[in-house]
Amino acid sequence: MTATINDRLLGQPFDRLDGVLKATGAAPYPSDVSIPGQAHAVLLQSPIGAGRIRAIDSTAAEAAPGVVAVITHLNSPALGEAPMTGLGGPPRNPFTDDRVLHYGQNVAVVVAERREQAMAAALLVDVDYEVSAPILDMDDPRAAVENNAWGLETHDGDVEAALAGAQVTYDGTFRIAPETNNPIGLFTTVAEWDGDRLTIHDSTQWPMMVRASLAAVFGVPEAGVRVLVPYLGGGFGNGLRTWPHTILTALAARMLGRPVKLTLTRPQMFTSLGHRAQSRQRLRLGVGGDGRMLAMDHDATASLAAEETNFSAIVIGSPEAYATPNVATHDRQVRLNIPNPSFMRAPGHAEANFAIESALDELSYQLGIDPVELRLINHADVHPRSGLPWSSNALRECLTVGAEQFGWNDRNPEPQSMRDGNKLIGYGMAGVTFGWYAAPCTATITMDSAGSVIVRAAATDIGTGTYTVAAQLTADLLGLSMDDVTVKIGDSDLPPAPQSGGSGLAVALAAAVQSGAAKLIEALIDAVGDSSPLRGKTVDEVVAENGGLRLRDDADAGETFREILGRHGLDHLTAEGTSDLAAAAKNAKMATAPAFAARFVEITIDEDLGLLRVKRLLSVVDGGRLLNAKTARSQIIGGAVMGIGMAMFEDTIYDQDTGRIANATFGDYLVPVNADVPDLDVVFVGEPDRFSPTGVKGLGEVGVVGVAAAIANAVYHATGRRMRSLPITIDQLM
Amino acid sequence: MVRAATKLGSVTEGTVILTVNGVQREVFVDNQTTLLDLLRDHLDLTGTKKGCDQGACGACTVHVDGKRIVSCLALARQYDGRDVTTIEGVAAEGELHPVQEAFVRHDGLQCGFCTPGQIMSAISLLEEGRASTDEDIREFMSGNLCRCGTYPNIVAAIRECADRDGDR
Ligand code: FES
Numbered sequence: 001m002t003a004t005i006n007d008r009l010l011g012q013p014f015d016r017l018d019g020v021l022k023a024t025g026a027a028p029y030p031s032d033v034s035i036p037g038q039a040h041a042v043l044l045q046s047p048i049g050a051g052r053i054r055a056i057d058s059t060a061a062e063a064a065p066g067v068v069a070v071i072t073h074l075n076s077p078a079l080g081e082a083p084m085t086g087l088g089g090p091p092r093n094p095f096t097d098d099r100v101l102h103y104g105q106n107v108a109v110v111v112a113e114r115r116e117q118a119m120a121a122a123l124l125v126d127v128d129y130e131v132s133a134p135i136l137d138m139d140d141p142r143a144a145v146e147n148n149a150w151g152l153e154t155h156d157g158d159v160e161a162a163l164a165g166a167q168v169t170y171d172g173t174f175r176i177a178p179e180t181n182n183p184i185g186l187f188t189t190v191a192e193w194d195g196d197r198l199t200i201h202d203s204t205q206w207p208m209m210v211r212a213s214l215a216a217v218f219g220v221p222e223a224g225v226r227v228l229v230p231y232l233g234g235g236f237g238n239g240l241r242t243w244p245h246t247i248l249t250a251l252a253a254r255m256l257g258r259p260v261k262l263t264l265t266r267p268q269m270f271t272s273l274g275h276r277a278q279s280r281q282r283l284r285l286g287v288g289g290d291g292r293m294l295a296m297d298h299d300a301t302a303s304l305a306a307e308e309t310n311f312s313a314i315v316i317g318s319p320e321a322y323a324t325p326n327v328a329t330h331d332r333q334v335r336l337n338i339p340n341p342s343f344m345r346a347p348g349h350a351e352a353n354f355a356i357e358s359a360l361d362e363l364s365y366q367l368g369i370d371p372v373e374l375r376l377i378n379h380a381d382v383h384p385r386s387g388l389p390w391s392s393n394a395l396r397e398c399l400t401v402g403a404e405q406f407g408w409n410d411r412n413p414e415p416q417s418m419r420d421g422n423k424l425i426g427y428g429m430a431g432v433t434f435g436w437y438a439a440p441c442t443a444t445i446t447m448d449s450a451g452s453v454i455v456r457a458a459a460t461d462i463g464t465g466t467y468t469v470a471a472q473l474t475a476d477l478l479g480l481s482m483d484d485v486t487v488k489i490g491d492s493d494l495p496p497a498p499q500s501g502g503s504g505l506a507v508a509l510a511a512a513v514q515s516g517a518a519k520l521i522e523a524l525i526d527a528v529g530d531s532s533p534l535r536g537k538t539v540d541e542v543v544a545e546n547g548g549l550r551l552r553d554d555a556d557a558g559e560t561f562r563e564i565l566g567r568h569g570l571d572h573l574t575a576e577g578t579s580d581l582a583a584a585a586k587n588a589k590m591a592t593a594p595a596f597a598a599r600f601v602e603i604t605i606d607e608d609l610g611l612l613r614v615k616r617l618l619s620v621v622d623g624g625r626l627l628n629a630k631t632a633r634s635q636i637i638g639g640a641v642m643g644i645g646m647a648m649f650e651d652t653i654y655d656q657d658t659g660r661i662a663n664a665t666f667g668d669y670l671v672p673v674n675a676d677v678p679d680l681d682v683v684f685v686g687e688p689d690r691f692s693p694t695g696v697k698g699l700g701e702v703g704v705v706g707v708a709a710a711i712a713n714a715v716y717h718a719t720g721r722r723m724r725s726l727p728i729t730i731d732q733l734m
Numbered sequence: 735m736v737r738a739a740t741k742l743g744s745v746t747e748g749t750v751i752l753t754v755n756g757v758q759r760e761v762f763v764d765n766q767t768t769l770l771d772l773l774r775d776h777l778d779l780t781g782t783k784k785g786c787d788q789g790a791c792g793a794c795t796v797h798v799d800g801k802r803i804v805s806c807l808a809l810a811r812q813y814d815g816r817d818v819t820t821i822e823g824v825a826a827e828g829e830l831h832p833v834q835e836a837f838v839r840h841d842g843l844q845c846g847f848c849t850p851g852q853i854m855s856a857i858s859l860l861e862e863g864r865a866s867t868d869e870d871i872r873e874f875m876s877g878n879l880c881r882c883g884t885y886p887n888i889v890a891a892i893r894e895c896a897d898r899d900g901d902r
């Protein structure tokens with residue numbers, strides 16, 4: 001029993017429903033929230049990279065104008081431990097003891113009547129540190145190493161034997177600088193207690209997780225904690241944990257018995273939230289003369305904080321990227337005195353793709369096989385590990401359509417062969433595979449007597465378009481217009497929903513909404529009168545259209561929602577939909593398919609100045625059934641822009657003596673600006689996915705994957721110089 | 735460098751009178767308060783956003799006497815007597831400004847946090863006649879960061895407005 005997708009509204013490029021609110025400045029973000037009587041908190045963070053706090057003297061700060069409290073590890077109560085989530089362990093609790101494990105660790109919270117007063121007073125807190133030498137280099141022998149911490153390694157076949165027998169072998173090492181997510185919205189928490197009940201406005205991508213964490217940390221009932229985030233100023237993975245500043249804001253509010261607001265500063269956005277780990281990958285491939293990959297050994301090392309966890313493995317997707325019979329992956333995390341790495345858009349996949357797709361480019365020259373052809377030769381027609389058929393896979397089409405539209409055949413494969421005046425021209429491409437993910441999700445749909453509906457789920461819209469696509473899908477399934485649907489999300493009191501993360505929300509939420517729509521139609525049929533033509537029919541026998549239900553095989557036999565609800569004097573009817581696709585996948589007898597893509601890029605390099613520019617970038621994406629063609633395209637171009645940042649600009653620089661982040665501002669940490677980005681072309685190919693009940697695939701992250709490799713490959717084509725380290729900076733090109 | 739050795743300069747307070755979105759406002763602030771914080775914290779005009787407080791992201795862009803500035807680098811007390819327009823003041827009588835309308839239609843916004851600043855910059859750009867080529871649009875919009883990566887859609891929105899105005 002499913003509610004039928006009518007394709008009437010679904011996929012249409014509707015303007016974002018929240019577009020006007022955002023364009024007029026009326027959308028309320030956590031940083032816009034003010035509660036009467038609130039005090040303002042600011043963080044004092046450690047200026048040292050490792051050591052111990054000998055003493056803290058906050059007398060002067062406490063005496064400063066407007067100050068109501070200075071909270072440190074010396075006067076804060078013990079906190080409970082937040083639980084493990086589907087994405088690993090919680091960050092280390094704040095104020096645990098006197099040890100400093102990284103630069104920018106929270107040392108004190110200063111609370112005052114006004115923010116300016118708290119900022120001024122924070123400068124008066126006198127902290128005496130015992131400084132030790134931080135461990136900052138992944139090769140430092142003192143650094144502790146976690147091997148295969150999450151059991152995500154693969155060992156399939158006999159890699160060493162296959163490598164030894166291969167006609168051509170490849171062995172390359174790739175480095176990627178640590179990147180910082182840097183959403184433009186400064187993360188903010190506003191906390192207010194009422195006894196054991198906590199209402200918290202928080203910059204998060206996962207209200208349910210923040211609710212569970214805070215309940216455990218403060219030892220209060222989960223049902224009494226309400227997390228609100230109707231709008232979020234971007235996250236890109238930053239909002240997938242309950243970070244210490246959120247706990248500290250709630251702690252201050254609890255200790256003071258009044259609402260407290262805290263907004264991170266831009267430099268604190270580097271130290272208080274996660275970032276993309278620094279990484280080093282060694283990739284060994286064994287290939288036959290026909291270009292077929294026989295063996296892959298992918299060994300990745302990523303940075304990790306001193307005492308925290310990061311549920312991530314760079315190699316997680318490598319075994320399913322291509323039809324490689326023998327695969328071994330190795331996952332290593334090295335503990336450093338740095339703020340904790342965490343998730344940043346396409347964690348693992350973005351890094352691994354750079355290595356694999358660069359290596360294939362190198363091999364294409366060695367083997368004399370066109371790069372597109374080489375990907376097609378190694379295409380995984382079935383899932384390479386399980387042997388199961390894909391629930392959908394249009395990667396071949398991505399590659400061929402992309403080559404065609406881009407004009408790939410105009411490329412003279414010879415390096416340094418194409419130029420325009422003093423500008424070298426390079427063409428590069430990359431194939432893109434990703435990982436499938438979906439978590440359990442609930443959504444309710446409530447219809448009122450006028451036939452309008454409200455969809456509710458504790459999901460978030462982090463710029464991805466959740467409000468819009470949820471409304472579009474609901475309206476499509478129930479035969480309503482967009483105006484008839486209201487979407488309520490961003491509130492943990494709503495029906496449980498997973499995070500905006502792992503490209504899993506759209507898939508899970510769409511399935512839950514579809515299930516809810518079917519149950520609502522069923523409930524409506526149950527409510528019809530004896531003489532109704534709908535009496536006793538199943539959901540599959542009716543069609544929802546024009547604000548009512550009718551028989552599938554008789555367009556005139558039906559009733560409007562108004563009539564059905566009015567007959568019983570029902571002022572509303574609610575149905576709850578659920579989805580648990582990961583559980584369903586176990587019996588699906590097919591490999592659940594993520595999005596696939598191919599990327600083609602043209603770059604220019606000024607021969608004299610080494611200036612690298614992206615001239616055009618084409619993404620061809622198998623996104624399954626699109627919920628909204630406009631917002632889907634925006635997800636891809638947004639990812640591509642972040643990919644340009646990864647390729648050309650982004651590098652979080654730790655001072656190697658002190659662990660200080662030397663470039664923790666937007667003046668110093670470079671992200672792509674408008675002038676760095678050309679018009680970006682996006683083409684969608686493929687069919688609705690067979691496993692995903694709505695045919696939908698996640699598109700939030702795949703946009704970033706493959707951009708760096710395509711650009712690096714284009715740089716090789718332009719210059720003959722192979723870039724194995726990101727970002728590609730001018731000094732590498734001069 | 736373990737703690738700051740200096741005390742801040744002395745804090746004084748005073749009244750600023752400025753016109754905000756056509757209405758004269760009188761605000762009592764201290765000399766450390768930025769124009770951005772005056773708008774957000776004192777006048778509850780939270781449409782103008784703070785993305786860095788360091789003049790580097792453009793989220794706080796407003797118009798002062800018709801010219802765009804980053805309001806996080808402006809001390810409120812220095813703006814006594816000036817005429818300020820924020821994102822809340824650009825739509826006339828409930829009608830969206832054409833630039834706002836174009837941003838929505840071209841999806842020049844995702845999370846929307848940079849959007850008020852982008853739109854204030856875009857309006858200036860068009861008024862200054864600096865949107866005559868795509869290159870100019872890109873260059874003169876580069877003070878407004880968008881981490882969601884909406885740049886091509888922002889350019890499309892501004893391009894359309896410039897075309898309609900006959901600026902190109
Ligand atoms: S907040 Fe003013 S430029 Fe960033």
Ligand code: FES
Pocket residue numbers: 184233234463842843844845846847848849879880881882883884
């Ligand atoms: S729309 Fe999110 S930062 Fe621009």
